[in-house]
Amino acid sequence: MPSTPSIYDVSRLSGVSTATVSRTFSCPSRVREETRRRVYEAAELLNYSPNAIARSMAIQRTNKIAYLICKQGATILDEFYASICDGILQTVNRTDYQLLMSTEEDWKLSGATAQSKSIEGVILGGKAQMSLISEFRAQGIPVVLVNYFVPGMELPSVVADEADGVYQAVEHLASRGHERIAMLAGRMNPYVLTERYNAFVAAMKARGLPIKQSDVKMCDLDVESATSAALELLSLTPRPTAVFCANDVIAAGVCKAARRLALRLPEDLAVVGCDDASFCVMLEPELTSVHIDCRRMGELCVERLTELMEGKENVSEFTVVPTKLIVRRSS
Amino acid sequence: MPSTPSIYDVSRLSGVSTATVSRTFSCPSRVREETRRRVYEAAELLNYSPNAIARSMAIQRTNKIAYLICKQGATILDEFYASICDGILQTVNRTDYQLLMSTEEDWKLSGATAQSKSIEGVILGGKAQMSLISEFRAQGIPVVLVNYFVPGMELPSVVADEADGVYQAVEHLASRGHERIAMLAGRMNPYVLTERYNAFVAAMKARGLPIKQSDVKMCDLDVESATSAALELLSLTPRPTAVFCANDVIAAGVCKAARRLALRLPEDLAVVGCDDASFCVMLEPELTSVHIDCRRMGELCVERLTELMEGKENVSEFTVVPTKLIVRRSS
DNA sequence: CTGAAAGCGCTAACAG
DNA sequence: CTGTTAGCGCTTTCAG
Numbered sequence: 001m002p003s004t005p006s007i008y009d010v011s012r013l014s015g016v017s018t019a020t021v022s023r024t025f026s027c028p029s030r031v032r033e034e035t036r037r038r039v040y041e042a043a044e045l046l047n048y049s050p051n052a053i054a055r056s057m058a059i060q061r062t063n064k065i066a067y068l069i070c071k072q073g074a075t076i077l078d079e080f081y082a083s084i085c086d087g088i089l090q091t092v093n094r095t096d097y098q099l100l101m102s103t104e105e106d107w108k109l110s111g112a113t114a115q116s117k118s119i120e121g122v123i124l125g126g127k128a129q130m131s132l133i134s135e136f137r138a139q140g141i142p143v144v145l146v147n148y149f150v151p152g153m154e155l156p157s158v159v160a161d162e163a164d165g166v167y168q169a170v171e172h173l174a175s176r177g178h179e180r181i182a183m184l185a186g187r188m189n190p191y192v193l194t195e196r197y198n199a200f201v202a203a204m205k206a207r208g209l210p211i212k213q214s215d216v217k218m219c220d221l222d223v224e225s226a227t228s229a230a231l232e233l234l235s236l237t238p239r240p241t242a243v244f245c246a247n248d249v250i251a252a253g254v255c256k257a258a259r260r261l262a263l264r265l266p267e268d269l270a271v272v273g274c275d276d277a278s279f280c281v282m283l284e285p286e287l288t289s290v291h292i293d294c295r296r297m298g299e300l301c302v303e304r305l306t307e308l309m310e311g312k313e314n315v316s317e318f319t320v321v322p323t324k325l326i327v328r329r330s331s
Numbered sequence: 332m333p334s335t336p337s338i339y340d341v342s343r344l345s346g347v348s349t350a351t352v353s354r355t356f357s358c359p360s361r362v363r364e365e366t367r368r369r370v371y372e373a374a375e376l377l378n379y380s381p382n383a384i385a386r387s388m389a390i391q392r393t394n395k396i397a398y399l400i401c402k403q404g405a406t407i408l409d410e411f412y413a414s415i416c417d418g419i420l421q422t423v424n425r426t427d428y429q430l431l432m433s434t435e436e437d438w439k440l441s442g443a444t445a446q447s448k449s450i451e452g453v454i455l456g457g458k459a460q461m462s463l464i465s466e467f468r469a470q471g472i473p474v475v476l477v478n479y480f481v482p483g484m485e486l487p488s489v490v491a492d493e494a495d496g497v498y499q500a501v502e503h504l505a506s507r508g509h510e511r512i513a514m515l516a517g518r519m520n521p522y523v524l525t526e527r528y529n530a531f532v533a534a535m536k537a538r539g540l541p542i543k544q545s546d547v548k549m550c551d552l553d554v555e556s557a558t559s560a561a562l563e564l565l566s567l568t569p570r571p572t573a574v575f576c577a578n579d580v581i582a583a584g585v586c587k588a589a590r591r592l593a594l595r596l597p598e599d600l601a602v603v604g605c606d607d608a609s610f611c612v613m614l615e616p617e618l619t620s621v622h623i624d625c626r627r628m629g630e631l632c633v634e635r636l637t638e639l640m641e642g643k644e645n646v647s648e649f650t651v652v653p654t655k656l657i658v659r660r661s662s
Numbered sequence: 663c664t665g666a667a668a669g670c671g672c673t674a675a676c677a678g
Numbered sequence: 679c680t681g682t683t684a685g686c687g688c689t690t691t692c693a694g
Contacts, residue, residue, distance in 0.1 A: 004446060006671055017681045022673055032679055049447045053387045054671030057686050062384060075417045077609070082413055086406050093437050101432070106424050115335060116380045223612050252613035259615045278408070279610035281554050282583035284590045337687055348665045353689055363663060385687030388670050 005046040014042035025050050062118040063097050065305060070104040070128040070148075071189070079277050080294060081125045084146055087298020088123065097302075104132060114141040121309045123301045124148070127189045142308035146301050148191045149318075156304045158297050158319045162192060165290035165323030166199035166244070167206075169272045172288070172325055173242045174207045178270060182215035182233055182240035184226065186250050196246050196274065215240050219250065226253020227260075234261055234269070241269060242331070248273035248280055251287055255330065270331040285329030296321050336377040345373035356381050393449040394428050396636060401435035401459040401479075402520070410608050411625060412456045415477055418629020419454065428633075435463060445472045452640045454632045455479070458520045473639035477632050479522045480649075487635040489628050489650045493523060496621035496654030497530035497575070498537075500603045503619070503656055504573045505538045509601060513546035513564055513571035515557065517581050527577050527605065546571050550581065557584020558591075565592055565600070572600060573662070579604035579611055582618055586661065601662040616660030627652050 011018040016035060024031045024039040031039070042048075056062050067088050069081045076082050085101065092099045100117055104124075114122065114136060121142040124133065128148065133155070136143050145157040173181050183200050185193060204211050214236055219229035226245075230253050233240065245251035251273030255265065263269045265285050273280065276291035300319050307315045342349040347366060355362045355370040362370070373379075387393050398419050400412045407413055416432065423430045431448055435455075445453065445467060452473040455464065459479065464486070467474050476488040504512050514531050516524060535542050545567060550560035557576075561584050564571065576582035582604030586596065594600045596616050604611065607622035631650050638646045 007673095008671075018672075019674080019682080020680055022671095023680085026673080030679075035679080049444065051671050052447070052449050053384060053393060054686090055673075056384045057388050057688095058671075058673040060686065076407065076413055076420065077410070077417055079408070079410075082408055086408055089407065089432065090437075093433060093441060098431065100429065101420065102424060106421075110424060113380065116383070118383050249613070252610075256613075256615040279583075279613050282580070282587075282610050282614065284587040338689095339687075349688075350666080350690075351664055353687095354664085357689080361663075366663080382687050385670095386689075388672095389687075389689040391670065 004051075005048040006051070007048075009046055010039060010042045010048050013046060014038045056118075062120055064100060064118050065092070065097055065121040065123065065302075065309075066100040066102065066107075066114075066117065066119045067123045067125065067301075068102055068104050068107055068128070068132075069125045070132070071126040074126070075103060076101065080147075080275055080292075083294030084125055084298040084301070087295035087300075088302055089298070090295065091299045091302040095302075095306075097306075104128060108132070114139050121305045123305060127191065142305060144301050144305045144308065146297055148189060154317060156308065156315050156317055156319065158300045158304060158321070159191075159195075160292045160297065161320050161323045162195035163199040163202070165274065165292070165325065166196050167203045168323070168325035169244055169274075169288075169290055170200065170203035170207065172327060173244065173270055173272065173331060174209060176242075176270065176331065178242040179209055180212070180215070180238070180240045181209065181242045181244055182217070183211075183244045183246070184229055184233060184250050184254060185216070185218050185246040186221045186226070187218065188221060188246060193246065200244060219253070221247075221249060223249055223253045223256065226250040227256045228253075230254040230257035231260070234258065234263065239269075243269065243271050245271065245273045248275050248277040248287065248289055251289065251330075252279070252283065255283055255287070265330045272325075272331050276326055280326075280328065283330070288328045288331040289326055291324045291326045293321050293323075335382075336379040337382070338379075340377055341370065341373045341379050344377060345369045387449075393451055395431060395449050396423070396428055396452040396454065396633075396640075397431040397433065397445075397448065397450045398454045398456065398632075399433055399435050399438055399459070399463075400456045401463070402457040405457070406434060407432065411478075411606055411623075414625030415456055415629040415632070418626035418631075419633055420629070421626065422630045422633040426633075426637075428637075435459060439463070445470050452636045454636060458522065473636060475632050475636045475639065477628055479520060485648060487639065487646050487648055487650065489631045489635060489652070490522075490526075491623045491628065492651050492654045493526035494530040494533070496605065496623070496656065497527055498534045499654070499656035500575055500605075500619075500621055501531065501534035501538065503658060504575065504601055504603065504662060505540060507573075507601065507662065509573040510540055511543070511546070511569070511571045512540065512573045512575055513548070514542075514575045514577070515560055515564060515581050515585060516547070516549050516577040517552045517557070518549065519552060519577065524577065531575060550584070552578075552580060554580055554584045554587065557581040558587045559584075561585040561588035562591070565589065565594065570600075574600065574602050576602065576604045579606050579608040579618060579620055582620065582661075583610070583614060586614055586618070596661050603656075603662050607657055611657075611659065614661070619659045619662040620657055622655045622657045624652050624654075 007018045007021050010021045123144045149157040219225040254271050273289040276289040280287040338349045338352050341352045454475045480488040550556040604620040607620040611618040
């Protein structure tokens, strides 16, 4: 059994030079129809397919980009960042780019560099450390941020329209007659937290609804923490009739707390979350949530990054993806 | 600003040949201490790091493996396969292997081949099509299966100890006094389904508990389908006092159905799931489930695959990872 | 222990 | 439109 055929074998079998074979595969239009056909034929016969490594070596480009998840303890298991990854992967898979995936933590721990991993561009998901960003910039590696934003650095960012999503949520609750809407926030990515919080305040104001100081609470990002914070919130007398949660895990915590206090959803309490995680429909009642099109965000990241890598000028600094409230039974 | 330094620059600066620089990086012990030091110094100064592409080209190995998720409509978003991926990634990241990730579907659609993607080995997650497996084998590409098994093909498989997990679940329910335990199964990966079903039957038998025909049902893999199947199951009179579910999504459906029928968990009905998905703790009460160490499975896949790629003989055909019932409030 | 030199498979001028 | 040829950066005999 012969080893995998090279361009040279095809050249010989088809009776043309290697240069022509090369052209046939990388730029068919620059080869006469008849010649092209012969090359394809020979290639088919030999079961030849161009060696990507050799090609990379010759053109001095690797076509490799990286996606680093920058969130404490998060891995590919974090549904939000995994969905973005999915979008990136889809897009990348239909080009000839390749994707390296890791977390900020692992990247640093392993002492990886863009050079050592032959990366030509990078997508940073979440709150990336400035040192990481600077490192890439210093090496001339294009960077795109997703779900995060750093003012004054001219770094393209892909984000969701948080403000509008939150607005829809508050409008929805208000239109259902709620006047005392609480917010339970979590210690999340500061960019997102700020966006969501400010939007909440603004939306309430727009509706002319006051926000009681005691009605805004903060918790950690796990269900238990959210549950206990919610227990406190719901023990106020009188208690809020609705809770807007900074994400779905927190919302799940609120639902658990409500159940323990024997409050019925949505009659006694309306709950709405953010992100529209897959488990929203596992809850009973199903959770109303602000849907974020993470896959789309992933796609757009790749678009921005390719623009950057192709040296395009004026790549948009802000790419925002619409959000949409999905109303379910919890509100 | 000079372009990235090559082995040649280091060679010149350190006053040794490129061969020696090469050796210094790939096999330090074959270079005199003093020389080695000089090389490192020069490399440091130039900020040199070996070019992986060129290296691949020279040694004719890519060190690239692929992980393909073989499940209808599943992507990296499927928590189970994502957890395995996480384990693979962790392991791979601490070696100099690289990981390409895709789905069986995308792989086929894009017409990718091991050769075109320079893959040297592949991990197939779930029920891979025989045609895919054969294709890789025909190309001499080592294959490892995870969460699946094909008899008589001598393909190393990494699986969970399904039987024991199910046994623990049934034992747990029986010891809590349940005698009428139903099973709600889903149209999942046939290998897993069979394992879980057979184990259920065996465990019930071991306990001397009869299984009523009407108490075993099948549904699709979404919550709605599970919910309606569960509604039927729970409408039997008398109804089962416990339901063992083939996975957590199905279990969530049972919980929803129970709630709609105003059954209290665990007093009126005990529910246990399989997989120990992250949303188990989001439910109220939290869901008892059979935990599967997917990350470990991922690690082991890489181990088996590397053994295969290194030409080791007698790579174990079966690698089984222990499972453990996590008892929570739903049972 | 170290150096010289011949590739690895492909591309990109440059000629024809 | 096609062929010649010189690399791309690194490894690896084979000598020394």
